Each structure stands twice: as C-alpha cells, then as structure tokens.
Amino acid sequence: MEEKKSHESVRAVERALEILLAFRPGDDELSAAELLTRVDLSRPTLYRLLNTLEQQGFLVSSGEPQRFRLGSAVAHLAHVWITGQSVAELAQPMLRKLWEATAETVALFVPDGVYRLCVAEIQSAQPLSFRRGVGYREKLVLGASGRSILSQMRLSAEELGRYISDSKPDVARLLTELETIRTQGFATSRHELIEGAVAVAAPFFNGADQVAGSICIFGPSVRVTDERVVLFAELLRHEAGNLSRALGQQARQVLDKAGSRS
Known part of the structure; x- marks a missing residue:
C-alpha cells in the first residue's frame, strides 16, 4: 500500500511538471482546452493539478473561461x-x-x-x-x-x-x-x-x-x-x-x- 502511494505521488509530480513544460516561448496564457492538447491527461486530473500549481504560486489564472499563465514561483x-x-x-x-x-x-x-x-x-x-x-x-x-x-x-x-x-x-x-x-x-x-x-x-x-x-x-x-x-x-x-x-x-x-x- 505504501509503495503504491509513493508511486502515485511521483506520478502526480511528473504530471504537474508536464503541465509547466507545456508552456512554450510566446505563450502568455493558455486555456485548459489548449493545455489538454499538449498533455496526456484527463480533464479532472488536469484541473486538480492546475489548482495545486496555482496554490503553490507556479500558475496564475484569470478570466472566464479560465486562462493560465506562469506564476511568481517559476520566476x-x-x-x-x-x-x-x-x-x-x-x-x-x-x-x-x-x-x-x-x-x-x-x-x-x-x-x-x-x-x-x-x-x-x-x-x-x-x-x-x-x-x-x-x-x-x-x-x-x-x-x-x-x-x-x-x-x-x-x-x-x-x-x-x-x-x-x-x-x-x-x-x-x-x-x-x-x-x-x-x-x-x-x-x-x-x-x-x-x-x-x-x-x-x-x-x-x-x-x-x-x-x-x-x-x-x-x-x-x-x-x-x-x-x-x-x-x-x-x-x-x-x-x-x-x-x-x-x-x-x-x-x-x-x-x-x-x-x-x-
């Protein structure tokens, strides 16, 4: 059970890094729909990770629908x-x-x-x-x-x-x-x-x-x-x-x- 939890935690980190690395030069902001075309994640998983990254300062969101940009933690x-x-x-x-x-x-x-x-x-x-x-x-x-x-x-x-x-x-x-x-x-x-x-x-x-x-x-x-x-x-x-x-x-x-x- 502990080994399974550890594996899931590592996988979550890998997925979060995939989201950050999906931003390319010239990308001021990206929508969730645009991110889904660049990362192999389900929509619920994407939104869960986006929320975590935003809480930690790696992403900032605005607008409706939400658009995401890199945050101060990346800087x-x-x-x-x-x-x-x-x-x-x-x-x-x-x-x-x-x-x-x-x-x-x-x-x-x-x-x-x-x-x-x-x-x-x-x-x-x-x-x-x-x-x-x-x-x-x-x-x-x-x-x-x-x-x-x-x-x-x-x-x-x-x-x-x-x-x-x-x-x-x-x-x-x-x-x-x-x-x-x-x-x-x-x-x-x-x-x-x-x-x-x-x-x-x-x-x-x-x-x-x-x-x-x-x-x-x-x-x-x-x-x-x-x-x-x-x-x-x-x-x-x-x-x-x-x-x-x-x-x-x-x-x-x-x-x-x-x-x-x-």
Whole structure:
C-alpha cells in the first residue's frame, strides 16, 4: 500500500511538471482546452493539478473561461538558476586558482531558501577524493559551505529555527558557532556529511554587501590536516574577496570585513 502511494505521488509530480513544460516561448496564457492538447491527461486530473500549481504560486489564472499563465514561483526558480549561472562563470578563475594551489576538490555554493545549491565544482585529480556535483542541494545549517553562508545572515534564535533540520537542536550552541565563523571568516566541518571528509569554506558577497554564497574546499582527512586547514582558510578568504569584488562589493567593505576577522 505504501509503495503504491509513493508511486502515485511521483506520478502526480511528473504530471504537474508536464503541465509547466507545456508552456512554450510566446505563450502568455493558455486555456485548459489548449493545455489538454499538449498533455496526456484527463480533464479532472488536469484541473486538480492546475489548482495545486496555482496554490503553490507556479500558475496564475484569470478570466472566464479560465486562462493560465506562469506564476511568481517559476520566476523565483529562474532567478536562482540565472544568478547561479552568472556567479559560476565569474568564479571560475578563483576556483581554478584554489584547485591548482590545493589539488583538492573546490566547489561554489549559492543560497536557495533554507538550502544551498552547488553551481560549480572542480574535482580533485587525486585517486582518493570527494565530490558533490553541480546541482547538489543541502540545508544551510549542515556542513561548512552552508554554515559559512548562514553565519553572515545574522539571524536571531527565533529566525534560526526555520533553518534547523535537527529535531532537538542546541540553538545557543549553533548561534555561538555562527558567531565564531563570522568573526574568523571561514567555517570547517569534519566527518559531518561524508565520513572521512574535511571541508573548509568562506563566504562571498554581492554589491549590496549581502552574502551571495560560499566557496568550499574539501578532501580526505588523511591529507587535509589541521595545518592545511589553516592554509586553505587563508586561500579561501583571499579568493572569496576577489569574487566579492567581481560581484560589485566595494573595496572598503572588503577591507572592513577582513579587518573584523583579524
């Protein structure tokens, strides 16, 4: 029974995506009748899914008979994707320098709600290495790359609640850790998301001096010793500063942030 419900849920998602993908360039609005010519669905199923998509902001309807157009949730996803792509392109020189200097996997993450999204990665050429892959998504509260972003958001204990995935979190301890990360300008994690992996990450900022993401280096603990963590942190802060300037952050702001970490 559970397996059947799971299959039905997956099929419902597939059908909903088919409806969204039925919109083509130039389609400002489509009626239900027009959508029925593009998707293989019964009318009742179509209307049920249209109603769900509208409730979630993926579609907006108007008129009589109803006509549907793409909603703000689609625009949000498009913005996240476009922003990620442009940042990934700008960050390539910085990622390449870090990869050449460390010989470890280097990745770029951008925030996506309570999550972070990997938009660029250069994998280590060494036989023993770790990778996440472009498109990898994880909660901001987990891992060095996530907490380095979260540390710059200056959240209250109440606001932090929506980012926490643990059922019984120690909020006070997490707030203290985020303050330490914010002060030193980088975050570390050991054996947290991948057994045997060590990650070091630093945040970067946009022209409005808002955190725009993080750059992360990660590799096996047998190579990423405490001494190398210190080296990686310095390299990351330097290249994160370069990326921040490329995104429009003023030199004075970059110096102020660097000074607050010393």
